[in-house]
Amino acid sequence: MKHVLVVGGPSSTLDKLDKLGVRYSMVQIPRMVDERQFGGAERYAVLDYRDLGELSAVARAWHAIDPFDAAVSFTEYGLEPASRIARDLGIAGDNLRAVLATRDKTRTRALLNEHGLSSVRHRVCATLEDARAFFRELGGDPIVLKPTDGGLSEGVFVVEAEDELDERWAWTSAAASGTVLAEEFLNGPEYSVETISLDGAHEIAMITEKLTTELPRFVELGHQVPARLDPAVRARVETLILDFLDLIGQTTGPVHTEVRVTAAGPKLIESQTRVGGDQVWELCEMVSGIDLMAEGIARQVGLPAPARTPVAPAAAIRFFGHENVRVLDVQDVASAEGARGVVRVVCSLEPGQELGPLESSNSRQGYVLCTGDDPEDAVANAEAARRLVRVKVEPLA
Secondary structure (H helix, E strand, C coil): CCEEEEECCCCHHHHHHHHHCCEEEEEECHHHCCHHHHHHCCCEEECCCCCHHHHHHHHHHHHHHCCCCEEECCCHHHHHHHHHHHHHHCCECCCHHHHHHHHCHHHHHHHHHHCCCCCCCEEEECCHHHHHHHHHHCCCCCEEEEECCCCCCCCCEEECCHHHHHHHHHHHHHHCCCCEEEEECCCCCEEEEEEEEECCEEEEEEEEEEEECCCCCCCEEEEEECCCCCHHHHHHHHHHHHHHHHHHCCCCEEEEEEEEEECCEEEEEEEECCCCCCCHHHHHHHHHCCCHHHHHHHHHHCCCCCCCCCCCCEEEEEECCCCCEEEEEEECHHHHHCCCCEEEEEECCCCCCEECCCCCHHHCCEEEEEEECCHHHHHHHHHHHHHHCEEEEEECC
């Protein structure tokens, strides 16, 4: 049996390894440890895998005892460590060029602008005054502030007027570990594009429609697939994405890329060399049949790819997104689980909880995942099922 080193990530990764009949050893951060992971692992270590010295020592020791065929990660902060370990051990999984081009959003923007692909005005800001100067350079057009290496929509805010800048700079800075990226606001509907690359050959697996909070935040509240796009617009989106994957040197594995379709055409927001979160990978798999994680792993370890078997024409997810309330009562989750089209209901709401603002994807309280005959039907099913969960709340003081 093939043997894979897994660097962090959720247990869904392990389901894909089981599907392929692949053994695994795993390193994981403390807050993500669970019995499913260490119960099935050949070896298991709890450590901060961003510490490359410690990770490398553990990986080398394990590799000497029971050699790995590949190193993989499908979580944001594990992507670079997994690629470096693969390169260090001389095994499959080295995607470092693409990882570095996308992990730092400023590097992504610079690369795109350098090659005239989806150019966007932007500036790396060390201070509030840097951001103020950039805002004025754009003549008062809205800008977006975001951490350069963040995720989960945390710390991402739009600034539509200069008198909002001080407040929103403070919000973004609180979530940033260093500089802040300021860029022109791209106006238009937002989509994500899921792709699978095998030895440098790229395939569009799915385009997903997004539903986000009202401005100034961008926290995602729902998704539906397949995206309802005009064929000409779809073609332009796909061309942009395929050109981008070539530009960053993507080798093998999934990529999740966010775009907005503006009046000037599709513009790339950001990209990650992993599957999309929010169960987007599952929506893609249900409707296209493409198992993004399993296909990438199979290629890396030299196994046949799993059969592509779609199970529904469309799918949608809607999140529980209560904020600034105290939860008094939660009822009828079981009713939602039995509603039309429901695949799964996950609800963490409990009486007594005090919920603050939706600051990131981690602030949400679960989801309803549904299938449907078409995107409209899937959305209707998801929203109807979510409404069946009766949540009584009162505002926080």
